[in-house]
Amino acid sequence: MTGAARRRPLGVVTRGTTNPNRLRRVDNWIVATCADRLRAATDPLVVDLGYGATPVTAVELRARLAAGVRPDVRLVGLEIDAARVAAAAPAADPPGLTFARGGFELAGLRPVLVRAFNVLRQYDEADVPAAWRTMTAALAPGGVLVEGTCDELGRLGGWLLIDADGPRTLTLAAKLGTLGSPAELAERLPKALIHRNVPGEGVHDLIRALDGAWHAAAPYAAFGPRQRWLRSVAQLRQTGWPVLDRPHRWRLGEVTLPWTAVAPRT
Ligand SMILES: C[S@@+](CC[C@H](N)C(=O)[O-])C[C@H]1O[C@@H](n2cnc3c(N)ncnc32)[C@H](O)[C@@H]1O
Numbered sequence: 001m002t003g004a005a006r007r008r009p010l011g012v013v014t015r016g017t018t019n020p021n022r023l024r025r026v027d028n029w030i031v032a033t034c035a036d037r038l039r040a041a042t043d044p045l046v047v048d049l050g051y052g053a054t055p056v057t058a059v060e061l062r063a064r065l066a067a068g069v070r071p072d073v074r075l076v077g078l079e080i081d082a083a084r085v086a087a088a089a090p091a092a093d094p095p096g097l098t099f100a101r102g103g104f105e106l107a108g109l110r111p112v113l114v115r116a117f118n119v120l121r122q123y124d125e126a127d128v129p130a131a132w133r134t135m136t137a138a139l140a141p142g143g144v145l146v147e148g149t150c151d152e153l154g155r156l157g158g159w160l161l162i163d164a165d166g167p168r169t170l171t172l173a174a175k176l177g178t179l180g181s182p183a184e185l186a187e188r189l190p191k192a193l194i195h196r197n198v199p200g201e202g203v204h205d206l207i208r209a210l211d212g213a214w215h216a217a218a219p220y221a222a223f224g225p226r227q228r229w230l231r232s233v234a235q236l237r238q239t240g241w242p243v244l245d246r247p248h249r250w251r252l253g254e255v256t257l258p259w260t261a262v263a264p265r266t
Contacts, residue, residue, distance in 0.1 A: 009103030016053030
């Protein structure tokens with residue numbers, strides 16, 4: 001293999017759809033959940049993989065991490081589409097924010113954190129494990145990958161925290177003011193789970209249980225959707241689901257569970 005062939009970014013160009021503030025839910029979760037890891041790093045390098053047609057969500061992630069975690073965070077937006085790298089150049093603010101061409105191999109970088117959002121959604125489910133392995137192999141020691149999906153406005157989303165040993169947690173998140181019912185989250189599961197919302201699978205049981213708890217909590221709607229969600233997640237936990245996070249995260253419309261509770265069974 002030639003040097004040029006080795007440097008070819010791994011992956012394929014897909015639709016570049018993005019929107020300002022689309023990823024605020026996962027960004028806020030990253031700030032809350034990954035701050036210690038980033039603060040402890042000698043080189044606080046973060047990669048936003050697949051930022052899309054405009055770099056707006058990469059710019060936002062850098063700003064959120066700089067304000068909420070450490071001002072010297074260094075974010076590199078990687079895109080497999082060279083035209084999107086060129087289009088992002090005016091938004092660069094080196095050394096804190098730069099853009100480059102790269103794929104799942106992460107262009108030779110060794111980041112502490114990778115956010116890859118709405119990237120694997122356009123791949124086949126069968127491609128997911130290799131993509132995870134390639135990305136996690138490139139992380140700095142102790143680094144993590146946050147991989148997931150959301151709707152166009154960021155009102156519904158689901159993401160996985162993945163480290164060198166594989167997926168650790170699933171987080172579901174919704175804008176509660178516009179949530180009809182938790183069943184809507186099924187459409188925005190990460191690629192590894194979206195086709196598993198069928199009887200016999202853990203994620204199907206989870207969505208059904210959360211939806212059932214939401215309907216049982218209907219009387220709490222009088223106090224607003226936040227109270228109803230809080231009640232629903234509490235009920236989920238009471239019925240034996242190993243909910244990992246606490247009410248201060250539930251209040252934001254989130255719930256986090258271990259991967260083992262939802263991992264595909266077949
Ligand atoms: C739908 S956009 C997502 C934009 C942004 N992350 C968001 O969530 O709004 C997906 C982007 O990922 C890029 N992409 C797909 N596979 C990739 C890969 N292996 N490495 C880097 N970028 C990739 C595509 O070119 C596309 O621009």
